[in-house]
Amino acid sequence: MTKKALITGVTGQDGSYLAEFLLEKGYEVHGIKRRASLFNTGRVDHIYQDPHVDNANFKLHYGDLTDTSNLTRILREVEPDEVYNLGAQSHVAVSFEAPEYTADVDGIGTLRLLEAIRFLGLEKKTRFYQASTSELYGLVQEIPQRETTPFYPRSPYAVAKLYSYWITVNYREAYGMYACNGILFNHESPRRGETFVTRKITRGLANIAQGLEPCLYMGNIDSLRDWGHAKDYVRMQWMMLQQDAAEDFVIATGVQYSVREFIAWSAQELGVTLEFTGSGTEEIATVAAIEGDNAPALKVGDVIMRIDPRYFRPAEVETLLGDPANAKQKLGWEPEITVQEMCAEMVREDLQVAKRHALLKEHGMEVPVSVENG
Numbered sequence: 001m002t003k004k005a006l007i008t009g010v011t012g013q014d015g016s017y018l019a020e021f022l023l024e025k026g027y028e029v030h031g032i033k034r035r036a037s038l039f040n041t042g043r044v045d046h047i048y049q050d051p052h053v054d055n056a057n058f059k060l061h062y063g064d065l066t067d068t069s070n071l072t073r074i075l076r077e078v079e080p081d082e083v084y085n086l087g088a089q090s091h092v093a094v095s096f097e098a099p100e101y102t103a104d105v106d107g108i109g110t111l112r113l114l115e116a117i118r119f120l121g122l123e124k125k126t127r128f129y130q131a132s133t134s135e136l137y138g139l140v141q142e143i144p145q146r147e148t149t150p151f152y153p154r155s156p157y158a159v160a161k162l163y164s165y166w167i168t169v170n171y172r173e174a175y176g177m178y179a180c181n182g183i184l185f186n187h188e189s190p191r192r193g194e195t196f197v198t199r200k201i202t203r204g205l206a207n208i209a210q211g212l213e214p215c216l217y218m219g220n221i222d223s224l225r226d227w228g229h230a231k232d233y234v235r236m237q238w239m240m241l242q243q244d245a246a247e248d249f250v251i252a253t254g255v256q257y258s259v260r261e262f263i264a265w266s267a268q269e270l271g272v273t274l275e276f277t278g279s280g281t282e283e284i285a286t287v288a289a290i291e292g293d294n295a296p297a298l299k300v301g302d303v304i305m306r307i308d309p310r311y312f313r314p315a316e317v318e319t320l321l322g323d324p325a326n327a328k329q330k331l332g333w334e335p336e337i338t339v340q341e342m343c344a345e346m347v348r349e350d351l352q353v354a355k356r357h358a359l360l361k362e363h364g365m366e367v368p369v370s371v372e373n374g
């Protein structure tokens with residue numbers, strides 16, 4: 001029997017990799033996409049299947065985590081074996097601007113799904129994965145963070161996700177549902193949204209190297225993160241639903257680096273060595289040396305990064321470092337892609353796009369390069 005999976009957030013970074021992964025495993029994959037005024041399926045267009053042909057095994061449904069009746073109808077229609085709840089307003093800084101919406105989608109949205117599964121009598125059939133987050137640890141109470149580390153959320157996003165974490169545990173305990181949390185540390189890829197820090201850096205520096213932008217404006221570059229590759233992390237999401245009993249797992253690499261280091265590696269991938277001088281809001285990064293021909297727009301001495309306090313958060317999560325020992329021991333999971341390999345891949349892909357845009361610009365055409373916000 002073909003297994004059916006339903007993914008909320010299928011048009012996002014993780015949703016797109018997970019859909020690919022499950023299709024390769026032979027699943028029939030259903031995804032929920034939001035109605036938007038522009039096409040928003042860019043990350044899944046390559047796996048799109050014409051719904052007019054028979055046996056299409058990738059199907060998209062319009063929906064929203066704020067709409068109970070819509071979620072219930074989709075669940076009733078699909079009767080999935082597995083639900084992956086990846087949909088969220090996932091930007092921490094934006095959650096300070098839109099706290100109520102974030103709570104509705106990232107907190108109550110999870111309850112709506114769990115309750116719909118129960119209401120439809122699917123609680124013994126449908127396994128449920130909740131996209132929990134290292135942001136739950138916020139102001140860290142223990143280093144490294146593991147499954148037993150106390151939570152201390154530091155943003156409306158993290159507080160909403162805290163509700164989702166516990167309501168998932170509660171439905172497991174109260175109704176015997178196979179429901180579990182993956183507490184995932186930051187994971188990135190060339191498909192990462194443009195306003196998260198890694199992608200902002202790789203895209204911004206590629207644009208600067210090609211003369212499309214003058215400078216990268218950053219927030220807190222002392223921040224420390226445990227970064228992995230999204231491809232490794234979606235594999236783990238699936239593994240968590242294949243166990244005999246539901247359990248919550250920390251997924252991380254166990255290594256942390258600063259945002260400043262990520263900027264330096266990204267520049268190095270472009271053949272540019274940076275020198276960081278000054279401190280606090282006066283810190284800048286200057287081009288110290290250039291090798292190769294990826295950065296024709298730059299010369300030694302150019303300032304290509306400055307601090308803009310607009311990107312500081314009202315409450316910051318300064319340091320995150322996960323301990324993935326439990327996942328390694330019980331599930332045999334190991335990340336296969338290092339953060340440096342991931343950074344190189346992201347720069348490579350963003351550079352290709354920047355080169356195409358530079359060519360268009362050279363021929364007098366307008367190109368979109370904004371990295372405002374985030």
Ligand code: NDP
Nearest residue numbers: 009011012013014064065086087088090131133184186187
């Ligand atoms: P993205 O921001 O790339 O994707 C989020 C997805 O959720 C998009 O498909 C988005 O749709 C959808 N979405 C947003 N609002 C709604 C809504 N109201 N109803 C339905 N869908 C909605 O996030 P990631 O792929 O990076 O992350 C996936 C999940 O994992 C998220 O829940 C995130 O909070 C969590 N997480 C992510 C980590 C990471 O480092 N990437 C780490 C830990 C947890 P649209 O495309 O239309 O915007």
Ligand code: GDR
Nearest residue numbers: 090092133134185186195196197218219220221223311374
């Ligand atoms: P995060 O990711 O908040 O950890 O949440 P993000 O990449 O946005 O920030 C990481 C760190 O970098 C610092 N930073 C900046 N961040 C952004 N976006 N833009 C900047 O200019 C900038 N300068 C410095 C941030 O302050 C922060 O400390 C991500 C999301 O995917 C969540 O959904 C997920 O739950 C967590 O990772 C784990």
